[in-house]
Amino acid sequence: MPPVDGHKDDILAAARAFAPQGVDAALVTAGGPEVDKALTALREGGRVAFPNGVNPAPKAPNNVKAQSYNGQPNRQVFEKLNRLIDAGPFEVHIARTFTLERAADAQRSLNEHYLGKLALQPSA
Incomplete structure (x- = not known):
């Protein structure tokens, strides 16, 4: 799925185009009416996670599990994340790259x- 610009694009339409049967899970780092609207694209039984401190907290639909979390480092979590990344596919959209001097x-x-x-990007 190409990146979606929340400042310009219709997030709900993009999510529904990507997953017509509903999105399995979402990670949100902001709250508010647009986020709540976008969460309606989650399938029944879907999940949404957000860091503690997001204000207002996302309002997930009744058939979706919402889970807040702390950003505490945890070896088991990092090991699981590494396994998921290794299993792929995993793509990160890089907006800009800077040299270390910049x-x-x-x-x-x-x-x-x-x-x-x-x-x-560290120097070679």
Whole structure:
């Protein structure tokens, strides 16, 4: 699925086009009416996870399990994540890459809207 720009794209339409029978799970890092609307694309029995502190907390439909979590480092969680990544397919959309010498520019870019992740590339 191509990345969806929540500032411009219709998230609900994109989710339904990607998974007409409903999305299995969602990870959300923001709350509000648009997120709640998008969560209606989850299938019955689907799941949504969000970090503690998201305000307002997402309102999942009745037939969807919502789970908040803390971002505490945990060896077992990282091992499971590594297994999932190794099993693939796993794709991360990189919006911009910065050299290590431009780390300050990368930090400033966090205040802007971008689609995907920012990455630092160490020198060879």
